[in-house]
Amino acid sequence: MIRILFISVLLIISQALSAQTKVVTGEFTAFNRYPVKNLKVISKKAKASALTDSLGQYQILCRTKDVVAIESEVFSPLTIRVGKADLDLGRRNLIFINNPQNRELATGYNYIHEDDLTFAMSHLEQENNDFCNYSDIFDLFTGRFAGITVEYVGGKKGIYIRGVNSINLSSEALYVVDNVILDDISHLMPCEVSTIDVMKDGGAALYGARGANGVVIIQTKHFNSLR
Numbered sequence: 201m202i203r204i205l206f207i208s209v210l211l212i213i214s215q216a217l218s219a220q221t222k223v224v225t226g227e228f229t230a231f232n233r234y235p236v237k238n239l240k241v242i243s244k245k246a247k248a249s250a251l252t253d254s255l256g257q258y259q260i261l262c263r264t265k266d267v268v269a270i271e272s273e274v275f276s277p278l279t280i281r282v283g284k285a286d287l288d289l290g291r292r293n294l295i296f297i298n299n300p301q302n303r304e305l306a307t308g309y310n311y312i313h314e315d316d317l318t319f320a321m322s323h324l325e326q327e328n329n330d331f332c333n334y335s336d337i338f339d340l341f342t343g344r345f346a347g348i349t350v351e352y353v354g355g356k357k358g359i360y361i362r363g364v365n366s367i368n369l370s371s372e373a374l375y376v377v378d379n380v381i382l383d384d385i386s387h388l389m390p391c392e393v394s395t396i397d398v399m400k401d402g403g404a405a406l407y408g409a410r411g412a413n414g415v416v417i418i419q420t421k422h423f424n425s426l427r
Contacts, residue, residue: 221246224262224282226289228252228270230296230312231320231327232391238310240271243282270294274302274311278330293332296320326421331390340390341416345398357386361400361414373398373414374407378423381410385418394421 224243228236235256242249248261260268266282268289276295296306298321307314320327334340338350338357349360358372375382397417404411 220264221261222287223259224266224268224287224289225257225259226268226280227255227257227291229256229291229293230275231324232293232332233324233327234312234316234320236275236294236311239275241268242271243268272309272311273297274306274309276330291332293330295330296328298328326394331393334390337385337388337390337393340393340396344396348398356384359385359416361398361416371413373416374404374410375416375418376407377418378420385416388418388420392420392422393418394423395419 226241228239228241230236235252235254237252237254237256239252239256239258240249241252241258241260243260243262243266245263245266246261250258250260252258262268262282264284268280268282270278274297276297278292278294280289280292282289296302296312303317303321306312306317312320331340334343338359341348341359342350347361350357351360352358353372359375360371361373375385377385377388395418398414399406399411399417400414404413404415407415
């Protein structure tokens with residue numbers, strides 16, 4: 201009887217521990233196109249590690265509310281929080297830190313093929329960002345730019361550089377997309393964006409009274425391809 205009870209307790213503990221862990225998958229790219237191979241990925245709570253395969257994909261053991269991170273000085277640091285229901289963290293684009301030493305390391309560790317890296321450095325500078333990691337254009341701004349808030353005012357989302365000053369007087373930033381002034385940028389997808397520049401104070405004064413609340417200047421990849 202005692203033995204049966206002991207085995208039952210072990211089974212309950214084993215099930216509880218297994219419920220707290222799960223295998224999570226994901227994928228890493230560079231320049232929004234090249235798989236990053238042989239990259240070490242770690243889960244901080246489960247203290248597990250894995251290497252990305254030839255497709256940039258990985259599988260790693262995680263615990264509840266874990267954090268997945270990369271270990272490499274070649275790319276900008278990236279951490280991904282693992283939600284309770286997350287089993288696939290999707291594709292994330294890494295930002296390559298371009299300098300002579302990192303170019304050697306990237307090819308030496310076989311993260312990226314030498315020919316691909318050489319081509320990327322000459323032709324894909326605008327792809328070396330993590331914009332595609334964001335679900336919409338407003339998430340991109342709140343995730344990348346300090347001092348900017350996204351507010352839901354007048355039935356739509358907007359970017360506010362100095363906060364909402366008045367319900368009657370709009371303090372929403374001025375949007376300039378591909379040299380055209382727009383009232384709304386919600387239609388833009390993060391992956392479409394090439395560069396973003398946020399101007400305020402003296403720089404925004406170039407746009408006169410319309411730039412009093414700050415200016416958000418966006419160039420898309422399509423616009424750059426036409427230049």
